[in-house]
Amino acid sequence: MQFLIKILNYTIHWVRTCGFIIHNQTEKVSRKAGLTQDITTQKQQATEIIQLHETLEARVQERTIKLEEVNRQLEAFTYSTSHDLQEPLQIIEGFTLAIIEDYGNQIPDKALDYLQRILANSHRLQSLIENLLNYTQMINQEIPSKAVNLALVINESLIQLNTKIQERQAQIIIEEPLPLVIANHLILLQVIINLLANAIKFVVPNQSPQIRVYATQQEEYIRLWVEDNGIGIPSEYKEQIFEVFKRLHGNDSYPGNGIGLAIVSKAVERMNGKCGVESQVNTGSRFWIELPLFREIQ
Template identity: 40%
Template structure:
């Protein structure tokens, strides 16, 4: 290959390299132009005179103008008149050799709508370079600071609002630093301690509170809030500040800045509870005195009950002695002199004997009723099924005499009660059920139970003469009778004993009945503690 051909080959390779470099530069330029045009930041190119040579879409949107109007427009027309001197200084700094990045904040004119003009805070960031003609130009980024200013304004408003709120709080508030020195206080704090804010600022909180005997406790607790970010709630302190005197306060505290990089400050709130504590102490003393008085009254009442019970037994004994004598002598007259005194006199003797026996029964029932009102009942678990069998055995003579049939449905459950009282209650209910039947009718009595959560309802159902609804409550009173003693003998106290006994056991009693359709008496008692879940189901035959 000749020397000419070699040179031509080298030149061809250089041309090819230059072409490739040119293509890469063009692609890079296109990318830069695309980045320039699509950037969310507003970009402008200014010449040395401060005229706009170029602007991207973001800059046009920020200024509220079309890009065509911006070109060759003096930039100072877009700047607030008061900030134009700052623009001139900015351009002057850009022209200095060695200027890399020049930053200036100023207000620029933007448009909202057709007629409204608004000035936004904008930061200009400019860098100098030479264009392809060698002319000095400044590539300038326009950063909208409106959002930052808005956030700053919101922070200022929030701070002002919080300060107003703090000032209107009626409890003393103080901000303390990591040394527990007071940084600031609210108005309530100065009024409570009768000291100005300047007087207490910089002083240790425990010294202001005059906690010479428990200051260490306060420091330990406040350090938990400051350094461990723990909340302090209602720490009771006795303070004795000068010009205030001894008071009782509740102290609560919380670290103000939750982030570790924030200063160690704690907000301390105080609530004076002196009057509340004094009132609580007075109530406690009154309760103690009341308990002592109640105990004394209870003891006196118990002695009175005991004396009354002894008195009643004495009277009952004194009353029953003549009655027994009357009944005994009447029985002797009828047995030994019945043939002598004649039929009419014998009838009178029988009446005297019957009246004496009824009077004796009435006295016994009254004593039982009085005893139910006064005796102390011990509650325990009572097996109703076993109690029912015992009562039937005790009443066997009466059952046989009346030709009654008494049955129970299923197994009766246990209840919380008193064996003696429930024996009286069940006996009186069964006796009533057998007694009040129509003439010539054999009594039919059914005893069954319904269980509900926590309670047991015992039913005593008969085929008797029934009771009108208007008398359903009246029959449970003392001496309440709906029939004469000749028709249905009794003292009128049986159902009163039932009602009082169930009441003393914390239960209820009632009846469902209509004339001629029998009675459905029920008593409701509590289940024993820890009753099995199965006991909550109804008992079926």
């Protein structure tokens, strides 16, 4: 039993008491005894721990609220800035293209080359802005998931990449079966487009991309593989390539903005999955994404 007492100097103390009975040799009660222990220090320590815990919880909650607000402001700033950048960029592209189309025959070759460079870099900046928007939305927006047909999503990605496939004369083999997974259809489509686009792009010049897409089951997960015959990735960069703006090659060799694989990584993470790569330099790479297997309830 625990209770408070006031002693002679009028200070309050917490005490714990317990009592017990002492029997004699004939098992009769011979006397009763008790023990009283001052537990004021333990009580004070327990109270301090509770107060510290409550203080820490309040601080965590306060900082969480501040962080959420900062994220909202950052998302709004990124969205606003990106849109503000897009309008003048579209004007630059439009007027540059108009000059080339209307006055191309009158422009010196060197000046025409400059205009072509302006147009090409405008397209590159436009792509960068769009990818930044996609990445920001990937981080902050809710991503609802449901059963998704892998075969259907892969087929849609091939349709969207048809021009690049034809230009590079890429050969893509899709192997069955491709089970249902739990994912977001549109987000997964973007992921597969990014992986296939990289497989088409990162090959030795004048070599036709050879790509194989197939799935394996890892317990309750489906691992989708995108295998290529590309230039490969040094082992020390296999994790870094999934970071934002991480590029291993100059833009002249392989154009891009270094966000595609970051989008893949963040998107798969938001769909409760994982991603990775197996690769050897000058041999090719096998990128994979792992998503929960969809099972119908019997």
